[in-house]
Each structure stands twice: as C-alpha cells, then as structure tokens.
Amino acid sequence: MNFDFSDDQKQLRDQARRFLAEKCQPKAVRAVLEGKADYDRDLWKGLAEMGFLGVAIPEEYGGTGAGHLELCVIAEELGRVLAPVPFSSTVYLAAEALLLAGSEEQKQKWLPKISSGDAIGTLALFEGTGNPSPAAVKLAVSNGTLTGAKKPVADGAIADFAIVAARTGNSGRETDVSLFLVDLKAGGVTAKPLQNVDPSRQQAELTFAGAKAEPLGAANEGWSILSRVMDRAAVLIAFEQVGGADRALEMGRDYALDRIAFGRQIGSFQAIKHILADMYVSATLARSNSYYGAWALSTDAAELPEAAAAARISATQAFQHCAKQNIQVHGGMGFTWEFDCHLYYRRSNALALSLGSQSYWEDQLIDRMRQKNAA
Amino acid sequence: MNFDDTPQEAEFRAKARAWIDANAPKQYEEELRKASLGRVVLKGANILEVAKAWQKKKADAGWAVPHWPKEYGGRGASPIERVIWQQEEGVFGKLTAMFIIGQGMCGPTMMAYASEEQKRHYLPPLGSGEKIWCQLFSEPAGGSDVAGLRTRAEKDGDDWIINGQKIWTSGAHYSDYGILITRTDPTVPKHKGLTMFFLDMKSEGVEVRPIKQANGNSDFNEVYFTNVRIPDSQRLGAVGDGWNVSLTTLMNERMSIGANVATGFPELFDYCSSLTFDGAPALDDRAVRSKLANWAVKASGLRYTSFRSISALSKGQRPGPENSIGKLVAGSMIQEVAMYALDLQGAAGVLSGPEDAEVAGRFQAMLLRSPATRVEGGTDEILRNIIAERVLGLPGDIRVDKDVPFNQIPTKGRA
Ligand SMILES: Cc1cc2nc3c(=O)[nH]c(=O)nc-3n(C[C@H](O)[C@H](O)[C@H](O)COP(=O)(O)OP(=O)(O)OC[C@H]3O[C@@H](n4cnc5c(N)ncnc54)[C@H](O)[C@@H]3O)c2cc1C
Numbered sequence: 001m002n003f004d005f006s007d008d009q010k011q012l013r014d015q016a017r018r019f020l021a022e023k024c025q026p027k028a029v030r031a032v033l034e035g036k037a038d039y040d041r042d043l044w045k046g047l048a049e050m051g052f053l054g055v056a057i058p059e060e061y062g063g064t065g066a067g068h069l070e071l072c073v074i075a076e077e078l079g080r081v082l083a084p085v086p087f088s089s090t091v092y093l094a095a096e097a098l099l100l101a102g103s104e105e106q107k108q109k110w111l112p113k114i115s116s117g118d119a120i121g122t123l124a125l126f127e128g129t130g131n132p133s134p135a136a137v138k139l140a141v142s143n144g145t146l147t148g149a150k151k152p153v154a155d156g157a158i159a160d161f162a163i164v165a166a167r168t169g170n171s172g173r174e175t176d177v178s179l180f181l182v183d184l185k186a187g188g189v190t191a192k193p194l195q196n197v198d199p200s201r202q203q204a205e206l207t208f209a210g211a212k213a214e215p216l217g218a219a220n221e222g223w224s225i226l227s228r229v230m231d232r233a234a235v236l237i238a239f240e241q242v243g244g245a246d247r248a249l250e251m252g253r254d255y256a257l258d259r260i261a262f263g264r265q266i267g268s269f270q271a272i273k274h275i276l277a278d279m280y281v282s283a284t285l286a287r288s289n290s291y292y293g294a295w296a297l298s299t300d301a302a303e304l305p306e307a308a309a310a311a312r313i314s315a316t317q318a319f320q321h322c323a324k325q326n327i328q329v330h331g332g333m334g335f336t337w338e339f340d341c342h343l344y345y346r347r348s349n350a351l352a353l354s355l356g357s358q359s360y361w362e363d364q365l366i367d368r369m370r371q372k373n374a375a
Numbered sequence: 376m377n378f379d380d381t382p383q384e385a386e387f388r389a390k391a392r393a394w395i396d397a398n399a400p401k402q403y404e405e406e407l408r409k410a411s412l413g414r415v416v417l418k419g420a421n422i423l424e425v426a427k428a429w430q431k432k433k434a435d436a437g438w439a440v441p442h443w444p445k446e447y448g449g450r451g452a453s454p455i456e457r458v459i460w461q462q463e464e465g466v467f468g469k470l471t472a473m474f475i476i477g478q479g480m481c482g483p484t485m486m487a488y489a490s491e492e493q494k495r496h497y498l499p500p501l502g503s504g505e506k507i508w509c510q511l512f513s514e515p516a517g518g519s520d521v522a523g524l525r526t527r528a529e530k531d532g533d534d535w536i537i538n539g540q541k542i543w544t545s546g547a548h549y550s551d552y553g554i555l556i557t558r559t560d561p562t563v564p565k566h567k568g569l570t571m572f573f574l575d576m577k578s579e580g581v582e583v584r585p586i587k588q589a590n591g592n593s594d595f596n597e598v599y600f601t602n603v604r605i606p607d608s609q610r611l612g613a614v615g616d617g618w619n620v621s622l623t624t625l626m627n628e629r630m631s632i633g634a635n636v637a638t639g640f641p642e643l644f645d646y647c648s649s650l651t652f653d654g655a656p657a658l659d660d661r662a663v664r665s666k667l668a669n670w671a672v673k674a675s676g677l678r679y680t681s682f683r684s685i686s687a688l689s690k691g692q693r694p695g696p697e698n699s700i701g702k703l704v705a706g707s708m709i710q711e712v713a714m715y716a717l718d719l720q721g722a723a724g725v726l727s728g729p730e731d732a733e734v735a736g737r738f739q740a741m742l743l744r745s746p747a748t749r750v751e752g753g754t755d756e757i758l759r760n761i762i763a764e765r766v767l768g769l770p771g772d773i774r775v776d777k778d779v780p781f782n783q784i785p786t787k788g789r790a
Binding site: 001002005006253256267268270273274281285286289292294298309310313359361363365369373 | 658665677689
C-alpha cells in the first residue's frame with residue numbers, strides 16, 4: 001500500500017507553495033475582497049505560466065498532462081492561501097466537463113485557452129434557493145437559444161464561457177436536462193455581480209435572453225454528465241478545503257503560542273489546547289477522506305461517487321470547524337478586519353455551499369452507500 | 376497513491392490467507408461477525424479456551440506474533456506484514472482480545488529490558504497464549520497521572536518486598552504474569568522514584584479481586600500486594616528508571632495500529648438498512664440520513680488515516696503520537712451511535728435481553744460498554760493533551776508537583 005503522494009508530487013507541492021507564498025499573500029486576497037479587482041490577474045497569469053492551470057489537461061489540448069493527483073496537490077495549496085482566482089470554476093468544473101463530454105472541436109477550442117490562462121469558464125447550474133435537482137432546472141431552450149436566469153454563478157461576471165444546464169423535457173426526470181456551452185462574450189447574456197459572504201471570490205447572476213446554445217455532450221444526458229463533473233469537482237474542492245483547514249489550524253496554533261494571558265501562553269490553557277486538538281482531528285479525517293477521493297478520481301474508480309461525497313462532507317466540516325475555532329482562539333483580534341481569520345471563515349462557508357449544501361451531499365452519500373449495499 | 380501490495384507483501388498476504396482459510400475456527404465465524412463491543416458470545420463454548428486453542432494453533436505455525444523475532448516465537452515479520460496479518464485474520468482477531476495487553480505492551484517491554492535468558496523463557500508462551508500477562512499500572516491514586524502511584528517496593532537482600540494496591544487491571548483474574556510499576560523512593564519528585572518489575576501472579580501475597588463493572592461484566596480487577604517478594608533479577612530497567620520503562624509500554628500501546636478501534640458505524644448502517652418507519656425505509660428519512668452521513672465520514676476518515684499510517688510504516692517510518700486520533704474519535708462515536716440506535720427503537724430501546732431487544736441487544740451492549748473506551752488506555756482529555764503537546768507543539772500543562780518530593784504532594788482535593 002502506498003496511500004500517499006509520491007516524491008515528485010510532494011516536490012510539486014513545495015514548488016507550488018513557494019510560488020504562492022510570494023504571489024499570493026493575504027494582501028492580494030484583500031485587494032479582491034475589498035473590490036480593487038474582480039480577481040487577481042497577475043496570479044492567474046502566473047498560474048498559467050507555471051503550468052498549474054493545465055496540470056490535468058492532456059498535452060494535445062495545451063496542458064501538461066501530469067494528472068489529477070497533481071491537480072489535487074495544487075488545489076490544496078490554492079486553498080491554503082485562499083487564491084482569489086477563478087480556478088475552481090474554470091479548472092475543476094468547466095475543464096472537467098469539457099474533458100468528459102466535450103466534442104473534439106469544443107476541446108480544441110477551449111482547453112488550450114484554459115491552460116494558457118486566456119479563458120475563464122464556469123458552470124451555470126443553480127437557479128436560486130435550493131439544492132441541485134433536475135426539477136430545479138427551469139432555464140428553457142428553444143430553437144437553439146437559451147432564455148432564463150442562473151444564480152448564483154461563481155465567477156459568472158468574469159467568465160468567457162459557461163456550461164449551462166437547461167431543461168429539455170417535462171417529465172421531471174434526470175433525462176429532462178441537457179448541457180450547453182455558451183460563449184458569454186457572443187451576446188444575449190448579461191451578467192450582474194452579486195454581493196456574497198466571500199467577496200474574495202466573485203458570484204453573479206447570468207440572464208440569458210436568446211443566447212446561442214451549443215450542445216455539450218449528448219442531448220438529455222445533462223444530469224448524468226453534471227453529476228460526474230460535480231463528483232470530480234467535489235474531490236478537488238475538498239483539497240482546497242483541506243488546505244484552508246490546515247492553514248487555519250496553523251494560524252490558531254501560532255497565535256496560541258504568542259499570546260500571553262494570565263501570565264501564560266494561552267496555548268498552555270487546556271481549553272485552548274483541546275480546541276486545537278479537535279481542529280487537528282477534523283483536518284486529519286478530512287485529509288484522509290480526500291486522499292481516498294484523490295485515488296478514486298485519478299483512477300476513475302467505481303468508488304468515485306461515494307468517495308467524492310465522503311471527501312466533500314468531511315472537508316466541508318473540517319474547514320468550517322477550523323475556520324470558526326481559529327477565530328475563537330484569537331479572541332477579539334480574530335474578529336477584526338485586520339486579522340486574516342475572517343478571510344478563512346468567509347471562504348470556508350463559501351466553499352461549503354459551492355456545490356450545493358452539505359445536506360445535498362449527505363443525501364448523495366447515503367444513496368450511494370445504499371446502492372453499494374444492495375448490489 | 377494505491378492500495379496494492381508490493382510483490383513481497385502480496386506473497387505474505389497469500390500465505391497468511393491460505394493458512395487462515397485452512398485453519399481458522401470457522402464454526403465461530405458467524406457469531407464473531409455479529410459480535411460487537413461489549414458482547415462477544417460463543418454459544419456452548421468457553422471463549423477463553425477457544426481463544427487459547429486458536430492462538431496455540433497460530434503459534435505452532437509461526438503466525439501467533441508474526442512481528443516478533445523468531446527466537447521469541449515470532450517469524451520476524453515487518454510492521455507492514457503484521458498489519459497484513461491482522462487484516463487477513465479479520466473477525467477471528469476478535470477472539471484474541473485477552474492477549475492484546477500481554478503481547479502488545481508487556482511483551483515489547485520485556486523485549487527491551489529483560490535478560491536474554493528471561494526473554495527466551497517468558498516470551499514464547501506469551502506469544503502462543505499459553506500464558507496470559509496483565510499490566511499493573513493504574514492505582515486508586517494514579518490513573519491518568521500514572522506517576523502518582525503509591526505501591527511501594529523495598530529492597531531486602533536480593534529481593535524486593537511489594538506492598539500496595541493496583542486497580543482496573545484487565546484480566547488479572549486469569550493472568551499468569553504481570554508487569555508492575557512501583558515506587559522505590561518517595562523522597563524524590565514523582566517521576567524519578569519509580570521502578571518496574573515483572574512477577575508471577577501466583578506469588579504469595581498477591582490477591583486479585585474482580586470488580587463488577589458498570590456494564591455488569593467483570594473484566595478488570597483490584598490487585599492487592601501484601602509483602603510480595605520479587606527477586607531483583609525480575610527488575611526491568613534501572614532502579615528509579617521505571618518511568619522511562621513505562622513509556623516503552625505506553626508507546627507500544629499506540630504501535631498497535633491497524634487493529635481499528637470499533638466505531639459502531641457498520642452495525643448502525645446495517646441496522647438502518649432494514650429499518651422502516653410506518654412502512655417507509657428509515658434510509659429515506661432526512662434526519663436519519665444526515666446522522667448516518669456524518670458518522671460515515673468519521674468512520675471512513677479513521678479507516679483512511681490508518682491506511683496513511685500503514686503507508687508510513689511500509690516506508691520504514693514509526694507511528695507517532697498522531698495515532699492517538701483513532702481511539703479519541705472512535706470512543707465518542709461508538710457511544711453516540713449506540714445511543715442513536717436505541718433512540719430509533721423508541722421505548723423498546725430500553726430492553727437489552729438478547730431475546731427481546733432489537734438485533735439481539737448489540738447496541739444496548741455497546742451503550743453500556745462504550746464509556747470505558749473513552750477512559751481505558753488514556754482518557755479523551757489525555758489524548759487531546761497528547762495531540763496538542765506532541766503533535767502541535769503547544770506547551771505542556773503546568774505541573775505543580777513536578778519538582779516536589781513525592782511524599783510532600785497533597786493526597787486529597789478537599790480536606
Ligand atoms: C475497561 C478498562 C480497562 C483498564 N485496564 C487497565 C489495565 O489493564 N491496566 C492498567 O494499569 N490500567 C487499566 N485501566 C485504567 C485506565 O488506564 C485508567 O482508568 C485511565 O488512565 C484513567 O485514570 P483514572 O481512572 O484514574 O481517572 P482519573 O485520572 O482520575 O481521571 C478522572 C478525570 O480527570 C481527567 N483528567 C485527569 N488528568 C487530567 C489532565 N492532566 N488533564 C485533563 N483532564 C485530566 C480525566 O480525563 C477524567 O475525565 C483500565 C480502565 C478501564 C476503564
């Protein structure tokens with residue numbers, strides 16, 4: 001058994017960490033958070049130059065073709081530093097959808113642009129409150145054009161293209177949904193940025209008024225493609241969450257060593273030690289579940305759906321837990337704008353909702369475990 | 376990232392599997408599979424005898440303690456092969472719970488500190504289950520604070536004379552030998568005046584009194600020592616160095632990874648899979664699903680954490696304090712799982728008899744046994760301290776008794 005990343009992958013991690021330590025300091029995250037930019041363009045370019053955007057994209061489409069384990073490694077590092085770039089929308093969702101279901105022409109057109117940082121993509125699935133379901137997809141298609149609205153769409157206002165879920169039937173079943181690729185710059189779509197709990201990442205409403213809809217994947221197969229894309233993204237985002245959880249734990253630990261109260265380091269109070277020990281426990285469980293997800297993702301194993309849901313739930317819990325308790329360990333300082341604690345708190349909650357809520361993934365996990373047991 | 380064995384590991388696994396397949400007491404397989412924490416019953420058989428027979432059979436073929444050196448009854452297997460063996464032994468491993476303290480903690484301590492002659496004499500029958508060992512550490516005054524113990528050892532010629540009392544000693548009532556930590560100098564700070572021995576539990580002056588536990592069983596005991604004589608040759612480590620020797624024992628407790636601590640989750644999922652509420656599957660119920668999902672990811676998280684430790688082992692790294700996580704998470708989890716399973720049963724959840732209770736009362740047995748999991752081998756609080764101090768590097772607790780001679784430390788909280 002070798003349930004760990006390889007030495008090469010660990011080297012890649014060190015390389016990514018060094019790069020991000022320089023290019024993605026908290027002040028860069030704050031610049032986006034405070035509205036000075038809608039995403040960090042320099043960082044985005046840098047990620048492209050390092051080959052990180054195309055790490056899981058085959059060479060024939062302009063990527064480095066390294067693979068999905070490598071992408072997990074990068075994801076963790078981006079999560080640690082809260083990278084304020086549309087990486088998850090473009091790389092985990094749009095690129096994965098293209099790789100899974102795109103036509104040769106679509107792949108040729110978009111994947112090299114993703115690798116080189118010249119195109120931002122996103123997935124337009126949600127239509128207001130509620131969890132993903134075929135019945136919740138109302139956006140309509142007629143005569144090859146789309147009419148309706150999607151919100152929230154992560155990075156919707158900065159994206160060049162979107163993969164859009166639209167209704168193509170009325171039976172209320174999964175086969176009612178198809179996917180379309182929409183060039184957002186081609187007209188017929190307006191984007192409105194929306195306030196959200198983590199302004200270091202953008203959210204938008206996309207309104208489609210007769211936008212040209214180019215099918216992505218087979219007609220009426222949309223839901224099944226989506227569900228595979230979501231599973232893959234769940235593992236990758238879990239790594240971002242694991243990175244964030246780890247960093248929040250480190251921040252809490254460091255503060256506990258520095259801060260003195262009652263004449264002692266606060267880290268010598270058992271109540272604080274136990275808070276930090278519990279953060280370590282949740283981060284470790286999440287990391288282990290995510291490793292399993294990484295294995296399933298990289299081998300496209302039959303276990304992927306279950307592994308992805310477990311990684312998703314566990315990593316969401318861990319990041320939320322660590323980010324929340326990190327503020328507690330910091331006391332009043334933790335609630336100031338100056339300290340970085342709230343950046344992690346914000347991101348932990350935004351990521352928790354990014355692919356549908358925790359309860360949605362709980363449902364997914366139990367359904368999948370049940371199917372396995374019945375089989 | 377893979378789950379594959381190396382060719383060498385695969386060969387070891389195949390050998391182990393074939394041997395187990397040909398030799399395991401299959402007649403008990405079904406009962407062992409259904410056994411849960413606090414409830415292992417073999418109808419019409421004495422579990423101690425069945426366990427000893429299985430262990431002996433393994434010993435004769437060299438599988439009893441695979442990771443021990445050959446000369447002491449093992450086969451010199453690597454740490455990873457030991458884990459593979461445990462994986463393959465599977466449910467039959469549940470039979471050998473009563474050997475864990477002896478083989479997992481006393482054996483390694485003997486290996487580190489006993490004379491060569493003693494090792495060759497005592498270790499093979501310990502490995503083969505012919506002789507059972509217990510660990511005489513905890514006392515009424517020293518559990519978490521092991522170094523607070525008061526059992527005295529006084530030198531008398533070539534012997535030591537022991538007086539005092541141990542408590543919570545698992546298996547003392549059927550043990551042949553024990554490792555014993557004593558105080559040999561009460562005038563120095565507590566960690567410095569301790570000395571370790573091993574002794575024959577049939578020695579004159581040793582009295583074992585079973586304690587009835589909260590769950591009604593009697594697995595642990597009080598052990599009284601009245602002028603018990605131990606030859607100096609049965610001392611382990613130097614006089615006054617007992618604390619360091621005991622750390623070897625406690626470190627080895629943690630080395631016993633791979634044998635996963637029970638979480639109760641597979642049992643709960645099974646149970647819910649067949650449960651219905653007013654004709655609708657319980658697994659369709661929103662609240663049930665949410666609870667199950669949250670426990671599922673803890674159980675899988677522990678499982679894959681142990682896989683990561685196994686991977687580290689196979690690269691020659693030693694398991695460290697981070698392995699405290701297993702019992703810490705599983706302990707509270709199994710308790711919550713048991714409570715929830717009873718809750719699902721409604722008022723009838725209160726019944727615990729194998730005939731009347733759901734699934735033969737396995738969750739009721741878990742409920743009543745699980746509080747002990749959170750105490751034995753280090754309480755939740757002590758495990759959190761270990762993680763905080765030794766994994767995260769936070770300062771140690773303030774120890775007001777650290778530099779105080781032991782005989783000047785207060786003994787009661789309230790006068
Ligand atoms: C089923 C079972 C089997 C056992 N088998 C054996 C055996 O075979 N051999 C043996 O030697 N012992 C055995 N023990 C004893 C076990 O190791 C002790 O019970 C355990 O270490 C706790 O010690 P205690 O019972 O004295 O509790 P105490 O140490 O008195 O603890 C009481 C409470 O205080 C807390 N506490 C104590 N110190 C601290 C601290 N520094 N920080 C925070 N909280 C603290 C504890 O967490 C606990 O909540 C067994 C116990 C059980 C339940």
